[in-house]
Amino acid sequence: xxxxxxxxxxxxxxxxxxxxxxxxxxxxxxxELAAELIVTTEMSLDGYNILERIDINTSECVFxxxxxxxxxxxxxxxxxxxxxASQKVLRDARRTCLTELRREALxxxxxxxxxxxxxxxxxxxxGKSMLLVVSSGTACRVExxxxxx
Numbered sequence: 804x805x806x807x808x809x810x811x812x813x814x815x816x817x818x819x820x821x822x823x824x825x826x827x828x829x830x831x832x833x834x835e836l837a838a839e840l841i842v843t844t845e846m847s848l849d850g851y852n853i854l855e856r857i858d859i860n861t862s863e864c865v866f867x868x869x870x871x872x873x874x875x876x877x878x879x880x881x882x883x884x885x886x887x888a889s890q891k892v893l894r895d896a897r898r899t900c901l902t903e904l905r906r907e908a909l910x911x912x913x914x915x916x917x918x919x920x921x922x923x924x925x926x927x928x929x930g931k932s933m934l935l936v937v938s939s940g941t942a943c944r945v946e947x948x949x950x951x952x
Contacts, residue, residue: 811840811875825910837905841915848915857911860942862903864927866896866934881910896936897921903937 819827825836841848900921908916919940926933 823912827913827930833906833909834902837884837909839901840913841945842901842919843915844919846918848917848945850948851907851915852944852948853917853943855914855944857942857944858913859878859939860904860908860913860916860940861937862900862905862907864896864900864936865881866899866936867931872930875931884894892934893923896923896934900938904940908940908942912944914945915943916940917943 816828816832820823820832820836825833828836841851847853863923864935901919904919906914917940919938921937924935924937
């Protein structure tokens with residue numbers, strides 16, 4: 804991999820990865836490494852042994868619902884039907900929040916996050932509407948179980 808464009812040499816980046824100093828890595832590198840983490844709503848992982856439960860892990864994301872989406876969602880309320888614009892915001896919010904959860908787990912040295920929960924809330928005031936998404940789970944170190952076990 805070529806990491807020089809991030810202001811750190813390839814050797815320095817590899818040294819940080821080897822030493823599990825993930826919080827020192829550029830965001831793009833963290834995202835690439837964090838994509839490998841297992842994230843599940845289950846309390847355990849079939850086929851894996853949980854070696855260590857590190858900590859409760861959370862991420863919080865706030866998204867604005869722009870005026871046009873709000874207006875069209877209001878029209879949908881009157882006439883019925885699905886609001887694809889609002890669904891897109893919800894989908895993007897969920898994906899972003901889970902990506903952040905993976906990043907946080909990687910930084911604390913986890914291989915997986917179990918018992919993940921997503922909570923959605925609306926924050927409104929002064930005629931503005933915001934969507935708050937919170938994801939939480941338990942960051943764990945895991946190992947693949949031997950098939951004979």
